[in-house]
Structure formats: C-alpha cells, structure tokens
Amino acid sequence: MPETITLYQFPRPGMVANLGFFCMKVEVFMRMTSIPYHIEEIFNPAQAPKGKLPYVIHQGQKIPDSSHIIEYLTSHFSITLNDHLNQEQLAIGHAVKIMLEERLRWCIVYSRWLDKRYSPSFQHIFLDLLPFPLRIIFPLLATKSKKRITTTLNSNGIGKFTPEEIYAFGNKDIDAVATIVGNQPYLLGEQPSSYDAIAYSFLANLIDVPIECPLNTFARDRETLRNYCQRMKSNYFSDL
Numbered sequence: 001m002p003e004t005i006t007l008y009q010f011p012r013p014g015m016v017a018n019l020g021f022f023c024m025k026v027e028v029f030m031r032m033t034s035i036p037y038h039i040e041e042i043f044n045p046a047q048a049p050k051g052k053l054p055y056v057i058h059q060g061q062k063i064p065d066s067s068h069i070i071e072y073l074t075s076h077f078s079i080t081l082n083d084h085l086n087q088e089q090l091a092i093g094h095a096v097k098i099m100l101e102e103r104l105r106w107c108i109v110y111s112r113w114l115d116k117r118y119s120p121s122f123q124h125i126f127l128d129l130l131p132f133p134l135r136i137i138f139p140l141l142a143t144k145s146k147k148r149i150t151t152t153l154n155s156n157g158i159g160k161f162t163p164e165e166i167y168a169f170g171n172k173d174i175d176a177v178a179t180i181v182g183n184q185p186y187l188l189g190e191q192p193s194s195y196d197a198i199a200y201s202f203l204a205n206l207i208d209v210p211i212e213c214p215l216n217t218f219a220r221d222r223e224t225l226r227n228y229c230q231r232m233k234s235n236y237f238s239d240l
C-alpha cells in the first residue's frame with residue numbers, strides 16, 4: 001500500500017500556505033515531519049466527510065479533522081516531534097491550541113466574513129482562488145456562509161459582542177502567544193513541536209494576509225511574531 005498521504009484542502013493563495021488555518025496546520029505538520037503527501041484542491045467543504053476541510057486519504061482510509069489527522073500520522077509514521085516536551089510544555093501547548101482553535105479562530109472568521117470593513121478584502125482574495133464556474137456563484141455561496149457563521153457566532157456567544165470587543169478578545173490571544181514565544185525560536189523552546197504547526201498557521205494568516213483588520217495589524221506590529229513566522233516559513237515553506 002502506498003505511504004503517500006493525499007491532503008484535501010482549499011487551493012493555495014500566493015501569500016500564505018492556506019487561508020484555512022486547519023488545512024495549513026496539517027500541511028505544516030507534514031512538512032515538519034517529512035511525511036510524503038500530495039495535495040488535492042477542493043473548493044467545497046460540503047464534499048468532505050464531516051463537511052469541513054482538511055481531510056486526508058491514506059491507504060484508502062478517509063480521515064477528517066486536523067487534530068485526528070495529526071494523531072493518526074504521529075502513530076502511523078512513529079513521529080517523535082513532541083517527545084522532548086515535558087508535562088508542563090504539553091499542557092501549555094494544549095492550552096494554546098484550544099485558545100487559537102476555539103476562540104481566536106472565531107474572531108478571525110468574524111473579521112473575514114461579517115465585518116463589512118474588512119470582509120471585502122478577504123473575500124476578494126478568496127474569490128481569486130475559485131475556478132471560473134464557482135466565481136459566478138460566489139455571491140450566493142458567500143451569503144450562505146455568512147448566514148451559517150452568524151448562527152455559529154451567536155450560539156457560541158462571540159457574536160453577541162461589538163466588533164471592538166471581539167477584536168480585543170482576539171488581541172489578548174495573540175498577545176498571549178507572543179509572550180509564550182518570547183525570544184525562543186519555537187513556541188515551546190529551542191526545538192519545534194506539533195504546536196508550532198498550529199501557532200504558525202494562525203499567525204501567518206494574520207501577518208501575511210494583506211487585510212488591515214485590527215487583529216492582523218496587532219499581530220504584524222509584534223516583532224517577536226513576525227520573526228517567528230519568518231523562521232517557520234524559511235524552515236518549512238521557503239517555496240512560498
């Protein structure tokens with residue numbers, strides 16, 4: 001059976017490995033661990049097993065969810081990337097993961113899809129990735145996405161706040177990551193870990209995607225984070 005992983009994800013824009021943080025996280029992880037993969041671009045998450053991207057296929061098995069994919073790959077390829085981490089570092093890594101994936105994520109999604117000041121620039125970048133027939137129906141797809149995101153943000157509570165309050169939440173999360181990275185080369189110290197795949201995917205989506213939203217500018221203004229992203233990019237994505 002072939003060892004190559006097929007990674008199904010959104011198409012790659014020029015400025016960042018992927019606009020989907022979870023897609024980018026898996027690809028960064030595979031590059032950090034030299035796992036062989038190839039990419040299949042997919043535009044419609046509804047075609048994915050759980051209606052979300054990314055998912056991978058390996059030896060005929062479909063595996064959705066970035067965290068499950070990384071667990072699977074770690075076990076299948078006997079990856080030792082996190083073996084140097086102690087219990088405290090693992091706990092900090094986990095806390096950062098949840099902060100970025102379950103809170104900062106929604107603040108960014110708000111700016112990209114619902115805040116009329118910044119969503120046009122994001123949607124313009126997104127639209128450029130779509131092939132011809134989908135470009136025509138993009139306004140319809142965007143309207144559906146906005147409705148779904150509004151419902152999600154209202155039920156998780158973030159949507160109840162003003163834009164400034166939402167960006168203040170996100171900036172606290174970004175600031176916490178900047179403090180944890182400090183002057184270290186990687187999130188948890190001298191050596192990389194799987195948590196860098198997460199931190200880099202979120203931070204690069206703020207720093208390298210040319211949107212002037214307060215979250216993007218807050219991250220861009222932090223030298224620590226700019227250096228961190230530059231280091232991750234030159235180590236793992238120098239072809240971007």
Ligand SMILES: N[C@@H](CCC(=O)N[C@@H](CS)C(=O)NCC(=O)O)C(=O)O
Nearest residue numbers: 020021022023045052053065066067
């Ligand atoms: N928990 C999932 C989240 C995946 C996720 O939300 N993916 C985004 C793109 S990166 C997506 O598919 N969004 C489209 C949608 O929700 O319809 C994971 O870790 O993979």
